[in-house]
Amino acid sequence: MSHYGDFLKHHKRLLLLLKYCSNTPSLRNTKPLHALVITLGPKSTQPTFLFNNVISIYASVGELSSARKVFDKMPERNVVSFNTIISSYSRSGYVEEAWRIFNYMRNCGFWSTQFTLGGLLSCDLIDFCKGVQLHALIVKNGLFTADVFVGTALLGLYGKHGILDEVVCAFEDMPKKSLVTWNSIISFFGRYGFVEDCIFFFCDLVREKISLSEGSFVAVLSGFISEQYLESGEQIHGLVIKYGLDNEVSVVNSVINMYVKCMCICSAEKMFKEVKVGDVVSWNTIIGALVKNEKPEKALEFFLRMSEDQECPNDTSFVYVINSCAALQIPGYGKSIHAKIIKNGLECHVFVGSALVDFYVKCDNLEDAHLSFDEIFDKNVVSWNSLILGYANKYSSTSMLLLIDMLQLGYQPNKFTFSHLLKSSIALELSQLHCLIIRMGYQNNEYVLSSLMNSYAKNGLKSDAIALATFFNSPIAVVPSNIIARIYNRSGQYHEALKLLSLLEEPDIVSWNTAIEACAHNVLTACRHGGLVEEGMELFDLMKSNYGVEPEMDHYHCLVDLLANQGYLKEAEKMIATMPFPPNAPIWRSFLGGCRRQNGRI
Structure with a gap:
């Protein structure tokens, strides 16, 4: 009896130690605890829960190998033992090992619980096929009614893979839903841009009369992406204040970000100034919004205020402020920011370093641009593109050498790399670049093809430029037609330029009207230069009747200039009088210029 009493006393002490180690896990404390468990007696007499706790604590401090050794040497295991080791592997991303232990568990005759399946579903790397199998087990074992944990984990699986129909089905099948469940479904719809659905579920949550959390508002506000949702965003802001x-x-950061995305910068600034709390994310959100909305002066002002408030800037802050300096082209202030970047040890950071390269390139300081580039520890294609663009503007041969270095170091050029190089390439380099474009698989990329066509045309290789039009997706695409129109225009082949619009086939794109407007402008310019009055008038009429495109100011200017130059002053005057908007200064200059040529004076 005395022996049994000692046994209980030892185990009570051990339980206290387990509780302490669980609250403040560390490898230093866990190893002595493990040793104590072993020395208390033969393994066969040790309660299973002791080993389960040791496994859990080892896993929490990142010692998965030690946790696995304990699991493998356990004389007896229960479902908690399997759940603990499966969850440990899942949290660490070892999904295959977690899956193997799960199958072993089932072969041993243990019944899967909500914690078994929830642990597996929570693994970020689990594939969709395995997830569907687990879903079937959840339904088979009736686990939707057992606990909301497994249902919420299933939502996470489908949400990660963007299968929102299944997210809704799983959500509706859950008889009980926690606040985490509601927040998850709202967040998923917001993440994928389904703002109306996001708001719908949020309103349902409000009607459930569950006390909303920070996560609820962060989830719904993350979905606001454009100014059409501003009114709803303002209503949710009101709820934030109410709660x-x-x-x-x-x-606060989510509300500021919502106003930024809804293009209401004034409200974002007001919110930022009124709040009593804030962190570096708050500052970065407002500064970034000002940079993106082309207000670099104000962005710099906020950055200075950030320093005055003793908020330490991070890499994102420095990227935004350097971009502001680049937009304003103020070398002195940019260099002072560069000094702060060095002081903070961020000059090697790829995003900060790339921003510095871009800044010095825009300030026409290639020497410092190259020095900043060399400081970047782990370069990416953006870093290379920034430097290549700088040299491409002036030193074509150097930019080609940089491309060679880029390839030798294992970096893959993208469409922007080729576009930068093609802007300044000479005829000798064009064939080499064209070969590399084909080799890298960009021969059908319209962005690269357009740059290549322009480069061939600029170097006088008109036939090569026109031949590239066949590589675009549509038989006669809008983009190459614009380029060809400019080529014909420059070479005086005005009738050839005029034929292009009749060959255009409407592509399945939203920007069709804009593209037609651009092409029509190029062809009208060709008519103006060639003095083709009848053809120009016909084309102008066709824009409405055949293409359904309303002429813009530039089109009217081309036609008025054509008519006035060719002596058709009455027609030009009539055209000005029937314009749907007031004539601008260039139109009046063209008309008056025609009058001078006609009469010698006005």
Whole structure:
């Protein structure tokens, strides 16, 4: 009896140690604990839960190999033992090993619980096929009614793979839903841009009269992507204030970001100035919004205020402020920011370094651009493109050498690399670049093809440029037609330029009208240069009747200039009078210029 009492006393002490180690896990504390478990007696007499706890603590400090050794040497295991090791492997991303232990568990005759399946589903790397199998087990074992944990984990699986129909089905099948479940489904719809669905589920959550959390507002506000949702965003902002969450930094940042995305920068600034809390993310959100909305002066002002408020800038902050300096082309201030970047040890950071390269290129300082490029520890294609663009503007041969270095170091050029190089390439380099474009698989990329056509045309290789039009997706695409129209225009082949619009086939793109407007402008320019009055008038009429495109100011200017130059002053005057908008200064200059030529004076 005394022996049994000692046994219980030892185990009570051990339980206290387990509790302490679980609250403050560390490898230093876990190893002595493990040793104590072993020395308490033969393994066969040790309660299974002791080993389960040791496994859990080892896994929490990243010692999966030690956790696995304990699991493998256990004389007896229960379902908790399997759940603990499966969850440990899942959290660490070892999905295949977790799956193998799961199958071993089933072969041993253990019944899968919600924690078994939830642990597997929570693994970020689990593939869709395995997820569907687990879904079938959940339904078979009736686990939707057992706990919301497994259903929420299933939502996460389908949400990660973007299968939102299955997300909704799983959500509707759950008889019980936690706040985490609601927040998850709202977040998924927001992430994939389904704003109306995101708002719909949020409204349902409000009607459930569950106390909303920070996560609820962060989830719904993440989906707001354009100004058409501003009114809904303002209503949710009102709810944030009602729930007293306007002092929670994550919610504040989401509201500011919502106003930024909804193009209401004034409200974003007002929110930022009024809140009593904020962090570096808040500052970066507002500064980034000002940079993207082409307000670099104000972005610099906020950056200075950030320093005055003793908020330490991070890599994102420095990228934004350097981009502002590049937009304003203020070398002195940019260099002072560069000094702060060095002081913070961020000059090697790829995004900060690439921003510095771009800044010095725009300030026409290639020497410092190259030095900044060399400082970048782990370069990417953006870094290379920034430097190549700098040299391509002036030193074509050097930019080609940089391309060779880029390839030798294992970096893959992208469409922007080729576009930068083609802008300044000479005829001798064109064939080499064209071969590399084909080799790298960009021969059908319209962005690269357009640059290549322009480069051939610029070097006087008109037939080679026109031949490239056949590689575009549509038989006679809008983009190459614009380029060919300019080629014919420059070479005086105005009738050939005029034929292009009749050959255009409408592509399945939203920007068709814009593209036709651009091509029509090029062809009208050709008519103007060639003095083709009848053809120009006919084309102008066809824009409405055949293509359904309303002429813009540039089209009217081309036609007025053509008519005035050829002495058709009454027709030009009539055209000006029937314009749907007031004539601008260039149109009046063209008309008056025609009058001078006609009469010698006005």
